[in-house]
Amino acid sequence: MTAVTYPAPKVPFLDADNALDLAQLDTGSLVTHVWFPDIETYVGHFILVNWRGCTAQGDAIDSVAGVAYPIDDTLTPEGLPISFPNDSLQRLDQGWVFYSYSVKDPMAPTPGPESKRLFFYVGIRPSLTSHLPVPLVRESHDLALDPDVRVLPSDGVTVAVPPYAAMAKGDKVTLQWHGFDRNGVPRPFNPVWEVTDAQVGRPLTRLVERSRVLLISGGRLELSYRIDYAGGGEPSVSALQTLQILAPALPRLPELAIDGHGAGPIDPVRFPGGVTLRVALHPQARVGDTVLVNATVSTGTNAAVSVRLDPSTFDSGTLTLQLEHSWLVANNRKNAELTYQYARPGSVLSGEPLRLLIRQPLDIPMPSLEDAVPEPSDEPNEGRMNAADTTSGSRASVRPEAIVDEADTIHLYWGEPGTAGHSVVTTPVAGNWRAFDIPKNAIAMNMGAGVNSRERLKVFWRVVPNGEPPENWQDSDPFWLKIVPFPLDRFPTIQCVPAAGTSELSLERITDPKGAEFKLGRWAYMAQDQILNIKVVGTDYYLIKNHPLTETEALAPHISSWLPESFLRTEIGIGNKFKVAVTVSFDEGRTHTAFKDSSELTLRA
Structure with missing residues (x-):
């Protein structure tokens, strides 16, 4: 048998933070078990214990190969029971232990190889999950924030405070930005959020000006926050995170993925319940870590969602967050960037950004013409305009239900391109991008359309989505217009x-x-x-x-x-x-x- 085949010993009463709960022992001894495959065939051999303990003050409490435990009829299905006295464990409270063993053949001069070691804390201690999580800086990674102006966003860095259980409207959350320049000179900044109804249950975010980061280039940033509750009670202070103001050394983590979406633009219609963001579970992640996803657009509404890791995350091997459908709709036709971060005191790791275009396919109904009225025999896409009523021109509007954006290029086509009397209105009404004025001359040139044997005038929108080449235009359904001539x-x-x-x-x-x-x-x-x-x-x-x-x-x-x-x-x-x-x-x-x-x-x- 080789060393790697000896598993670590088994210790009961370890909690989610890998700490031995002494209260579970009361005054009894700690009964551990050593088990390895086919141990029952090793009756007559001995287990030599390697127990290395360290108290909270740094004192050693060891048991190293001094006692041999025979593999005998005390063997149980869990393995060979090996006990440690309660008093030595009490001395180790708030300390830690490395525990392993080796197997000694009575006929061999030396014991076999050491088993795998088990590490655990002794005594329940303040858990990472008992503190408010650290604040996060979106642009940071590997406990570093790069002050290079070629990297640092021009409008500043985004700081986020994760939501907390008692969050309520009127809470005051103070960001404690304690910056120190390379000479140790403090550069503090303490902005305050007052929580609104809309912010309850969501991460709080704010921009901190780039100049504040540049002031502490080469120094450090100690970051935390304080909560003063609207309903009274004792204030809470978060755990502290320290960032070095220099370029990170480690590469970023892989970008996140979106369930049900491959390459190309993402269509909000396909995700009526929002999108599921899937983050790879990092090997260094722990219970109590905060994972925050920032969803940002250059112009529009940003969003942030977060989760605090618990044992279910690791048991399932799955880490997902949800981004609301309403955010996708609000940012339709915009380029978005999704980034994520793992954070706890003393650690922050950030993923590469996932960049994508949010684009619901254009849906452009026929134009709404201000002076067009239906005749009794008209279809829904037909109408009549009286030239007697439009001597100053008329107006066409994009209907409210249209899926189109102000940033798109929208033109009104008055007649089929290439036909006599055809014209194009390219400029919307000032202050109303959905409305286009039709020049009176365009009406005059088509008087008589639809009268007697003449064809009606085809009126439609032509739209080029923002950021796409002109040849990617899309036409609306047409409106077929009859123009009754001006009375002779x-x-x-x-x-x-x-x-x-x-x-x-x-x-x-x-x-x-x-x-x-x-x-x-x-x-x-x-x-x-x-x-x-x-x-x-x-x-x-x-x-x-x-x-x-x-x-x-x-x-x-x-x-x-x-x-x-x-x-x-x-x-x-x-x-x-x-x-x-x-x-x-x-x-x-x-x-x-x-x-x-x-x-x-x-x-x-």
Whole structure:
């Protein structure tokens, strides 16, 4: 038999902190057992005990191979009973013991190899779990906090206080940040939290400015906290954690994992109950350790969750924490970073960050159009807009139920791309990223859509998710819009200035060398580049032909045109009647809207 096959002896009454509970012994001796495979075949051999004890004051209380215990008929299924007197154990209270044994063959000159050693404390002592846990600094690792400005976040470090059982609204929690620079000069900082309803049961977190860390570069930080309870009672002070303000020597632990999620963005819809965060159980973890997970986003709502390890963690071999679904939803479309830390007095180990994009797939309903109303026969995605009601333009809005974010690129498409009259509204209303104003000219260019045999206008959103390339756009469902044209009888009628409101035009009243002036007043939707035609009815003569309005003309109170006196004399003739007709194209010449003709005039000498 080799040394590794001798298991350690068995000691009863060891608690979760690996301490021997002397109260369980009362005044009796401690009965331990030595057992190894096939021990019953070793009857006649001897067990030589190696008991090395140390009192709380450092005195040795040993029993080293001085007594041989025969393997005889006192053997039980648990092994060979070996007792230690109560008085020696009482002297070891608050001390510790290393305990092992070896097996002696009576025919051999020397005993066999030593068994595995058992280490335990003697006497119940203040357990790690009887203290409030230490505070944690998210950026720390291996009891060190790196002050390098290339590593240290610009907005500072995040300090967290784990939740405690008596936590209540109104508690005052004071962070005791006792920093010391490289020369030992103290740099204290003692901010106070006042616990709110929303914070009860959750870790308290706050930023500490980067400048406070830089002040103690090369020094140390002693960190704890004090709780003054809203309901009174004695204040509580946490255990102390000391961090060196230098770069950590050890590499970080592996990143955590999310149950049910692989690579790529995480969809909140797939996790209605929140996400389960799985942390690898570290070999150095102990009962009473705090494990804290920080979930941070660059702009948005951060979260922190923590758990204190108990025996069930180690019995199951499982360490999980839960991050709420509401946090995922609140940070939809944002990049998040999840980090974890193990901490207890004298130890802190941090994991590598898990970086991921929280992204619920876009869900963009059709646009809501402010001036569109359904007609009796319309489908839910159809409606009518009256151009008579939108002479100043209209507005489209992203519906409240849309799954889309302010940071996404949202454009309103007014018509199918590439078709006549198509336009794109790219800028939302100031202060309201969900609303887009539709220019009146975009409406004018599509008057008549859906009327008679014309197709309706397709109106939809095109969205590019934040942080993604332009080719990753997604279109909403379309809204099919009918635009009833502006009423013809509300367009202005062209007027002959020399006729002065009469039914006759006298040549002798024409004083302008260009001829008889005809004025056309401003009209609804008047805009630059609309095509204007003014001609004499029944002839091929145009006062203005296929003329795109200039910017100046589009802003003028009226448009003037002239009918030469020579044309009147030779083509109309004295005593004959004539009228002038007007058409305007609002859609780049595809269609021409006829205004009401001028009054019929009789030409006089």
